[in-house]
Amino acid sequence: MPKMKTRKSFAKRFKITATGKVRRYHAYATHLLTGKERKRKRRLRRTALASPVD
Numbered sequence: 001m002p003k004m005k006t007r008k009s010f011a012k013r014f015k016i017t018a019t020g021k022v023r024r025y026h027a028y029a030t031h032l033l034t035g036k037e038r039k040r041k042r043r044l045r046r047t048a049l050a051s052p053v054d
Contacts, residue, residue: 014050022050 015023028036029044036044 015047022054023047024050 013024017023025047026044029041033041
């Protein structure tokens with residue numbers, strides 16, 4: 001049986017940690033940044049863990 005192909009859209013958006021958790025990027029971090037506070041933009045740059053439900 002051949003290997004399964006990687007789902008490229010998933011591979012570009014998420015990273016798997018060493019313990020198997022999924023890291024994701026925040027939404028609202030690219031457009032209309034002039035209306036957002038510095039603190040909010042700084043927080044949006046960091047990655048977050050995906051919810052186990054997702």
